[in-house]
Amino acid sequence: MLNTDQISLVTFAVVLRQFGDYERAKKYYQRISVRSRQQGLNVAQLHHNWGRAHFDAGEYNEALAQHLVALQHVMPSEMIGMVVILTDIAATYQALGNINLAELYCHKAMMYLIKNIVSWNPLHPIIISTCTKLGWFFARTDRSEKAIQMYQKALQVGKATYPKDHPELANIYNNLGGVHKDMKKWNSALYYYELARKISDKVMITSPTTATIYNNIGVVYLSMNDLKVGKNYLYQALKMRLAIMSxxxxxxxxxxxxxxxxxxxxxxxxxxxxxxxxxxxxxxxxxxxxxxxxxxxxxxxxxxxxxxxxxxxxxxxxxxxxxxxxxxxxxxxxx
CATH class of the missing domain: 1.25.40.10 (Tetratricopeptide repeat domain)
Structure with a gap:
């Protein structure tokens, strides 16, 4: 197991990643990994979070490599960790354009979730993140109705689990907006995006998710031919991204x-x-x-x-x- 100093470094690296400082986060993960190898330790969580930092930085091959290492070391008893790693591998294959492998790992994650988690805790938070990621996959493979079904399930559990201004709810609303945008249902898209924006403006001012929400609202206004409002949101999104991204x-x-x-x-x-x-x-x-x-x-x-x-x-x-x-x-x- 990790010692106290390593746990502190892991926590700090996670915070760096959440605030968009991916380069520093990756350096911390690398430092922890070197120390762990010297002590003969294999830590699935470390490599998984390291992979997430690469993914957030758009380095998908590097992310996949770390996620696969995490999958090799996760223990069967770590049911939540297993589901999270499987869904992140699916998302990474999706980002790399390998739809077949992405769908394979989506299926593995869903089967593992139903068998090991939903059966004993139907309101477990991992259901929210897993359904959200699966919805994202279905949306990217032009299965909009299936994506909405997944997002609505995530929203149902999220509302029963989290406070109304929780960042995870903003993420779900943003994804629902995206599906409706892809279906050219502009008013429905704006409805969900605005729900996401109200939360993100309160609790995620410097988050990449907030920038994405503003960008998405701008795109919808462009699609509705409201160029002035659309441009305003797009420039706000760019300003946010330049402040936190490479x-x-x-x-x-x-x-x-x-x-x-x-x-x-x-x-x-x-x-x-x-x-x-x-x-x-x-x-x-x-x-x-x-x-x-x-x-x-x-x-x-x-x-x-x-x-x-x-x-x-x-x-x-x-x-x-x-x-x-x-x-x-x-x-x-x-x-």
Whole structure:
């Protein structure tokens, strides 16, 4: 087991991760891991939280590696830990685009949950987080009704378990808003997003979740063609993210793309071009060649140059949809 000093370091690392300081959190987990190995200890919780720090930082391969180590060391008696690790492995495979393995681990988590936890405590908090993660998976695989079913189950247990301003309820409301947004039910989406925002403004002011909620509200307003209100929420989301995330975090790519899109919709071509270029620059550093966001950034940047009558640049970025390594090679050429 961990000694008192290690427990203090683990707690501090968890706090760092929750406040978005992923780099420092990972360093603390690494320090604890070295000490544990020296003492011959294997700690599933350590590697699981370490994996979560990588996941939150958008480093999904590293997250998967830590989660799989955690799965190897979790004890059969640690039923809650087993369910959490299984669902996080599923989420990580989902983020990596491996839907088959994601669904496999979702199924394992659900079966383990029903067999070992729901049967003796139908209001256990782990049911909330597990149903939320499963709902997220179903939403990302275009099974909206199944996702809503999972989220509503999580909400039912959450309301019976937590106070009304608990962050977990904000997370559930945000996810319900997301499903309705994907279904183009804008008013329903705003209803749930506003419930999430009211909680997050009270108890999660500096949380990445709060920034995501503001971003999502902005996107819905854009979809409803209320560009002024939408832009306001998107800029607030970006400000929050810049304060707590590294410059190449994937959530920032979402903010850059959305802000560029709203300027494009308002026919503010110069501003749109600036934001698309930021997006193209950052995604070229962080994402692999052929990634959809990289291609989107280059195509949109090319179209902005076209509208600004800068033909050579327009051709360069439009062609980059086939091989966007050209952008990396030419960044010094075009300012």
């Amino acid at each position: 410059e190449d975090h994937p959530d920032l790519f979402t903010s850059y793309a959305n802000i560029a899109d709203v300027h494009k919709a308002k026919h503010e071509i110069v501003l749109a071009r600036i934001w698309y270029k930021i997006l193209a620059t950052m995604t070229a550093r962080r994402l692999p060649v052929g990634h959809s966001i990289r291609i989107y950034a280059h195509l949109q940047l090319g179209s902005m140059y076209y509208l600004l009558f800068e033909w050579e640049k327009s051709v360069l970025f439009t062609r980059s949809r086939k091989n966007d390594t050209e952008f990396v090679q030419s960044r010094g050429k075009y300012g």
